[in-house]
Amino acid sequence: MKKIIMAQIVFALSLTADVTLTPQEEKSWQIQSAKAKEVTYVPLDTYMMQVTTPPTLLHTISVPYEAQVVQLHKTEFEHAKKGEVLATLSSQNWIEAQKEAIDTWIELSYSKDEANRRSQLCKEEIIAQKECFVADEEMKRDTIKLQAAKALLRSYGATDEVMQKLFNELTIFSNIELRSSVKGVVLQTDIQVGKNISPSSALFVIKTEGENWLEADIPQAVVKTLQPSQEVILRVGKDEIKSKILLISPTLHPLNQTRYVRFVLPKDANLLAGLRTKVELSVAKRAFVIDKKALIRQDNESIVFIKKGQTYSALRVDVLAENREVCYLEYKEELKEPIAVTATSILQNRLNEEK
Template identity: 25%
Template structure:
């Protein structure tokens, strides 16, 4: 007769196999906790002897006070400040008679750049000559009227009318001189024209500041209109860096003003100026910095990599491998006379193989820098974590 409710043979074998696996797991955990670690007094402290540390490969690192550590790198564009760029434009309509410089030429302040032939220049000089002649006539009339009034021949009203006429003609002459000065004539040429000298049809455009010719926008014989850009001159002695940082970038710094940073691969140093308030389409912010050293190694428009500091005055710089996670908290293992104790820390910033943390730590303490996985397993077994 077959036996009712008897387990099939395959079911008993499977049960025995699963039971053996569970027993092996518990035995292994017991061996690790008893062979490597000794009972501890505190909930988060466990004993580890120097011999056990050597067998596990645990290395220590001493906490040292100090400033920030090297942080991550971000892309940046070299920008020429607006005050460092000069655009020489056409003051009048005319034809480019001659270019006196070439691209990438170094120029000094006052150096001739181009010759512009313009018929409007002759008209402006003619107006100055007329205004200067009328101004001289009004000045002589005023002098005569004052003399006649002093002799009692004419009333004072005529003197006042002569003064008003002289002031108007003098203002017209100043206006004509300003128009020629804006056209590019120097003061000596303007005085010569006002005194009745010859009229020129060509104006020489000069550089206002020293720099490097970055662009020639015209060619000889080309007709231009007023305000057309002719020559661009860049003074690269002062440069900016527009660094693109993530929106959530903090770096552990309280302010970006004066924040030191370096250009990767160059002996160039910059200082932070401001952090943009507008987020770009790539979800980044523009951190603007001014180059304080090594500007000659950069060129406007160039893309570089900039390394930012990641730490403030507070916190400690530790290896990334020394920080362990338990649930949603971070810990480091601090060396004690008996072994180690797990100390909770707050991660301020991280970059590469280092991380900046803050917590109940003191200078001179030693933390586990390697083989922290084995220490974490022992700590979890001691504290009852799964």
């Protein structure tokens, strides 16, 4: 026990000591030094991640009525502009809605003429004002009915041009064009020519332009060092993607002690929705990179030797991340000086001997 305590004391003292070597000693022991590389991102580890599409970018096209598919204009993975025809449908409900709208239009035309006629007679005091009031109320009622009829036609997909022709020419359209409400790419279709479709069924799913998500389950030990909106670098193969953290789940998965983390995936990232791949995660942090051979570990401490002239000084450092070749160290001004990268064990022994 005493030996262990003495060793710890010697090591602790060595961290505050210096060792000065002659050029001949440096050459004999082949002690070399190099400057650490300063970086702004620190790699954490590689994780399996999946590309997903935010629900806000997915738009479902459906119809509120039963219909039959007459013609299909767009299918999966084709681009669709806003207002572009996706399919041509035929529906008895659509025909009935047009008939009711025409009837309402005719009724309103009649009630307007009647209201104008009675208004003139009231001005001449030929009929009572009460009859003018009744005529005006009938006209208002028919106006509201026509507004409701137009709203129903719009729910079927009728454009202003179609409704204008419907009322001016009193022509009923047997088919209705199903148009896209957004600009994007058709991801899914559930529609076939000659088949009947039910109300509110998802006929087309269209993805609009926008940023996808990259999602992963990351160990709690790593997640506790992260925070929402933090800038990160995602490396997929040779591609480097600048991103940020959108969400960190507040709960811990009890089986593998991981937490769900969501990253934003920029539009220009060439990763398709549904892709599952390995991604190297790096966080934005100022640090230094050194050769792993330059690092000495003893009693849960990590040190490097800073060189100034012919003198080497032991410096405690905090290791942020490491791999087989290099270590990433917490930023310290002292690390801007040259660091011994070979024969570090010899320097450690010299310090211990002097102590």
